[in-house]
Amino acid sequence: MTAMTFPLPAGTRIQRATQEPTWVRWFLIGLALVFLTLFLFIPLISVFYEAFKKGVEVYLAAITDPDAVSAIQLTLTVAAIAVPLNLVFGVAAAWAIAKFEFRGKNLLITLIDLPFSVSPVVSGLIYVLVFGLQGWFGPWLAEHDMKIIFAVPGIVLATVFVTVPFIARELIPLMQAQGTEEEEAAVVLGASGWQTFYKVTLPNIKWGLLYGAILCNARAMGEFGAVSVVSGHIRGSTNTMPLHVEILYNEYNFAAAFAVASLLALLALVTLVLKTLIELRIKQRHTPRGFE
Amino acid sequence: MSTFKQHSILPGFNLALGFTLLYLSLIVLIPLSAAFIRTAELTWPEFWTIVTAPRVMASYRLTFGASFAAAMVNAFFGLLVAWVLVRYHFIGKRIIDALVDLPFALPTAVAGIALTALYAGNGWIGQFLEPMGIKVAFTPLGIFVALTFIGLPFVVRTVQPVLEDIEAELEEAAATLGANRWQTFSRVIFPALFPALMTGFALAFARAIGEYGSVIFIAGNMPMVSEITPLLIITKLEQYDYAGATALSVVMLVISFILLLIINLLQWWSRRRSSKT
Numbered sequence: 237m238t239a240m241t242f243p244l245p246a247g248t249r250i251q252r253a254t255q256e257p258t259w260v261r262w263f264l265i266g267l268a269l270v271f272l273t274l275f276l277f278i279p280l281i282s283v284f285y286e287a288f289k290k291g292v293e294v295y296l297a298a299i300t301d302p303d304a305v306s307a308i309q310l311t312l313t314v315a316a317i318a319v320p321l322n323l324v325f326g327v328a329a330a331w332a333i334a335k336f337e338f339r340g341k342n343l344l345i346t347l348i349d350l351p352f353s354v355s356p357v358v359s360g361l362i363y364v365l366v367f368g369l370q371g372w373f374g375p376w377l378a379e380h381d382m383k384i385i386f387a388v389p390g391i392v393l394a395t396v397f398v399t400v401p402f403i404a405r406e407l408i409p410l411m412q413a414q415g416t417e418e419e420e421a422a423v424v425l426g427a428s429g430w431q432t433f434y435k436v437t438l439p440n441i442k443w444g445l446l447y448g449a450i451l452c453n454a455r456a457m458g459e460f461g462a463v464s465v466v467s468g469h470i471r472g473s474t475n476t477m478p479l480h481v482e483i484l485y486n487e488y489n490f491a492a493a494f495a496v497a498s499l500l501a502l503l504a505l506v507t508l509v510l511k512t513l514i515e516l517r518i519k520q521r522h523t524p525r526g527f528e
Numbered sequence: 529m530s531t532f533k534q535h536s537i538l539p540g541f542n543l544a545l546g547f548t549l550l551y552l553s554l555i556v557l558i559p560l561s562a563a564f565i566r567t568a569e570l571t572w573p574e575f576w577t578i579v580t581a582p583r584v585m586a587s588y589r590l591t592f593g594a595s596f597a598a599a600m601v602n603a604f605f606g607l608l609v610a611w612v613l614v615r616y617h618f619i620g621k622r623i624i625d626a627l628v629d630l631p632f633a634l635p636t637a638v639a640g641i642a643l644t645a646l647y648a649g650n651g652w653i654g655q656f657l658e659p660m661g662i663k664v665a666f667t668p669l670g671i672f673v674a675l676t677f678i679g680l681p682f683v684v685r686t687v688q689p690v691l692e693d694i695e696a697e698l699e700e701a702a703a704t705l706g707a708n709r710w711q712t713f714s715r716v717i718f719p720a721l722f723p724a725l726m727t728g729f730a731l732a733f734a735r736a737i738g739e740y741g742s743v744i745f746i747a748g749n750m751p752m753v754s755e756i757t758p759l760l761i762i763t764k765l766e767q768y769d770y771a772g773a774t775a776l777s778v779v780m781l782v783i784s785f786i787l788l789l790i791i792n793l794l795q796w797w798s799r800r801r802s803s804k805t
Contacts, residue, residue, distance in 0.1 A: 253703035254696065254712070261616055268612040269624075271605045274653070275677050276630055279642040282652060286645055325551045332544035338533040346792065347552055353784040353791075354560070355738025356636075357758040358777040361765065362559040365566050370770050372562065397555055419538050429539035451632075458635025460741035465762065478637040478741070485641050485745065494645075497638040504633035511633075512626040 283501045286494035298484075298495035306472045307480035307496070310388070314476060315456040318395045322452055323445070326403030331437075334411035335419065345408065351400045360394050360465025367393075386468030391476065394462040399455050403448035410444040411437070447514045454507040458500055560781070567778045570771055578775040587757040590668055594756075595736035598675035603729045606683025607721070613684070614691045628685070631678045636741025643674055644746040666748030671756065674742040679732030686728035687721055690802055694720055723798035730794055734787040738780065 256264075288295055298304060329348060333341055351359065365371050367384040377384060384390045418440070422432040438445075460478040467474045469483065477500055484493035533541065567575065578584070612618075613625050631639065647654045647664035657664055664670045694717060702712040740758040748754040755763075757780060764773040 253709075254699045256709050260709075264608060265612050265616055265618055268605070268609045272609065272624060272628070275673075275680060276627055278652065279639065279646060279677065280627075280630060280634075282646050283638060283642045286642075325548065328544040328551075329548040331540060332548055335538050336533060336536055336541050336545075338541075338545070344548070346788070347556065350556055350560070350788070353734055353738075353788045355740065355758050355777075355780050355784065357740050357761050358563070358738070358780050361761060361773060361777050362563050364765070365562040365770075365774060366559050370768075393555070397559070400552075400555060416536070416538060423537050423539070432538070433540075454633045458633075458638070460635060460637040461739075461758065464740075465765065478635045481635075481637050481641065482745075490641075490645070493641060497635075497641060500635045500638050504630060504635070504638075507633045508626050508629055511629065512622075 280501065283494060284498050286490060287498035289494075290491040294491050295495045295498075298492035299499060301492070303472050303475065304480060304492075304496055307475045307477045308499070310391070310475065311457050311477040313388070314392050314395050315453050317392050318399055318456045319449055319453050321396055322399050322403050323449055325400065326407050326448060327445070329404045330407035330411050330441075331433075333408050334414075335416050348404050349401050351397055354398075356398060356459065356461025357465060359397050359462035363390055363393050363397070363466055385466050386470070387474060390466035391463050391474060394466045395456050395459050398459050398462050399452045402452035402455065403445065406444050406448035406451075407441060410441055414440055443514055443518050447511065447518070450507055450510050450514070454504060457503060563774055563777050563781060566770070566774045570775060574771075575775050578772050579779050583751055583755070584757070584760060584776065586752045587755050587760045590671065590754065591737055591757045594668060594671045594675055595733050595739075597672050598679055598736050599729050599733040601676050602679045602683050602732045603725060606680065606728055606732075607687055607725060610684045610687040610691055614688060629681050631680050636678065636739070637745070639677055640674060640742040640745035643677060643742065644670070647673060647746065665746055666754070668747075668754050670746035670748070671743050671754065674746050675736040675739060678739055678742050679736050682732040682735065683725065683728030686724045686731065686798075690721055690724040690798070691717075693802060720801065723794060723801045727791060727794040727798050730787060730791045734784065734791065737783065737787070 255261075299308075329344075332338075333344060364385050366373060367377060367390065368374050369378065369385070371385075374385075384393070418436050419432050422436045423429075427435065457476075458478055459476075460482070463476055464479060464482070467476070467479055469475060469479060471483070475483065477496055481493050481497045481500070484490075484496065570578070609628065613621065613628075644651075644665050646652050647657070647670060649655065649658045649663075649665070651665070654665060662669070664673055698716055698720075699712050702716045707715065738758060740756075740762075743756055744759055747756065747759070749759055757776065761773045761776045761780070764770075764776065
C-alpha cells in the first residue's frame with residue numbers, strides 16, 4: 237500500500253495539532269528565560285563579579301586570610317564527619333527498608349525525611365536545649381569541662397541533623413526498584429551477609445550512593461541557619477565558611493565576603509556538574525530495569 | 529497474631545533496623561522531643577501569651593504571606609520552566625536544566641548576600657527599580673524575592689517527570705476530537721499535572737516558612753515590619769529567653785508537621801493519578 241500524499245501549496249507550513257504555534261513557543265521560552273535570568277543567572281554571576289570587583293589581589297588576600305583559612309578547614313572537617321555518618325546511616329536504613337517487609341515502614345520513611353521539614357533555626361535550637369548550659373546535659377557537661385554548644389561538636393551535630401535524609405532518600409527507591417532476587421541468589425549460593433553486600437548490592441547502588449553523598453556534602457558545607465545557632469561565632473575557631481561570609485558582610489567588608497562566598501558558589505557549581513554527570517550515567521545503566 | 533516482619537532469607541535486618549532506629553533517635557527524635565518537653569514546662573496561658581504576642585503575630589503574617597506569594601510565583605513560573613524544558617528544544621537547554629537546581633546547591637547565606645547586593649539601591653537590578661519607587665532590599669518585598677529564589681526548583685522538579693510521562697496519545701485524541709491547543713492544555717494536560725503542581729507548591733511553601741539564611745540579609749529585620757519568625761527565635765535566644773524561643777519553635781514544628789502530612793497526602797494523590805493514566 238502506498239502512502240497517500242496531499243499536495244499543499246508551496247511555502248505552506250504545516251501546524252501539527254499537538255504543537256503550539258511557533259510564536260507561542262518562542263514567547264514561552266523567552267518568558268522562562270527572563271525569569272531564570274533574573275532569579276538564577278544574575279545572582280550567580282553577581283557573586284563572582286562582586287568577589288573580583290576590587291581586583292585579584294584583594295580576592296586572594298580575602299581567601300588566604302587566617303580566619304578564612306580556619307573557616308575553610310572547619311567546613312571541610314565538619315563535612316568529613318557528617319557525610320560518612322549519614323552514608324552509613326543511609327545504607328543501613330535503605331537495607332532495612334528496601335530489602336525487607338515490615339510494619340511501620342512508611343512511618344520510618346517519614347521520620348527519615350523529617351529534618352527536611354524542620355526550619356534550620358529550630359534544628360540548631362533543639363541541640364541547644366539538649367546540650368546548652370540551660371539544657372538537659374548542660375550542667376553535667378560543664379562539670380566535666382566539655383563543650384558541645386558554641387564548639388565544634390555542636391556544629392557537627394547540627395550539620396548531621398539537617399543532612400540525615402539525603403543519602404537514605406536516594407538509596408531507598410533505588411534499592412526498592414532493584415528488588416531482592418540478586419541478593420537472595422548470592423545467599424543461596426553460600427555468600428555471607430557482608431559478601432552479599434560488597435559484591436552484589438554495593439556495585440548496584442554505587443552511583444546512587446555517590447549522588448546522595450554529593451548532595452549531602454553540598455548541604456553540609458553550606459548549612460547556615462542551624463550552624464549559626466550552635467556556633468557561637470568565634471573567629472578562627474567555630475566559624476564555618478557561611479558564617480565567615482556573614483561576619484565579613486556585616487562588617488561591610490563586601491569584597492572579602494563575596495570572595496569567600498565565591499568559593500561556596502564554586503562548590504555549588506561543581507556539585508551541579510557532578511550531579512548531572514551521575515544522572516546521565518544512572519539513566520544509561522538503569523533505564524532498562526525500570527529505574528525512575 | 530500477625531508477625532511484625534515477613535520472612536526473608538536475607539541477613540542483616542536486625543542490625544540494619546536497629547542501627548537506623550538508634551541513629552534516628554539520637555540525632556533526630558530525642559533532640560526534637562526536647563523542644564516539646566521544654567515547652568511543657570510552661571503553663572498553657574504562658575505559652576499562649578508568648579506565641580500570640582503582637583510582634584510574633586506580625587512575624588507570622590509576614591512569614592506566611594511572603595512564603596505564600598513566593599510559592600505562587602514559583603508555581604506559575606515553575607510550571608512554565610518545566611514545560612519549556614520538557615517540550616521545546618533550544619540552545620543551552622541542558623545547562624539551564626542543570627542550573628535549575630542551583631538554589632538547592634548554593635548555600636543560603638551566599639544567595640542572601642548576592643540578592644541583597646543586586647536589589648540594593650545601587651545594585652544591578654535595584655538601580656532600575658528605585659527610581660520607579662520600588663524598594664526591594666530591606667523591605668518585605670526583599671523577603672519575597674529571597675523566598676522565590678530558594679523555592680524555585682521545587683515546582684520544576686515535581687512537574688517535570690509527570691509532564692515527561694504524559695502520553696502523546698492523550699493529546700492526539702483531544703486534537704482529533706476538535707480541541708484547540710489551549711483546550712487540550714487546560715482540559716487534558718493541566719488536570720494531569722495538577723497534583724504534582726500542588727505538591728511542588730506545598731514543598732516550596734514549607735521550605736520558605738522555615739528559611740533563614742537567604743532572608744536575613746535582604747530583609748532589613750525591623751520588628752513588626754520585616755522580621756520573620758525564624759529570626760525572632762534567634763533574637764529571643766540571644767536575649768537568653770529560652771522559654772520564648774522554645775515556644776515559638778514548637779509552633780514552627782507543629783506547622784512543619786502539618787505541612788509534611790499535607791505533602792505526603794498530595795504525593796500519594798499524585799502517584800495514584802499518574803498510575804491511572
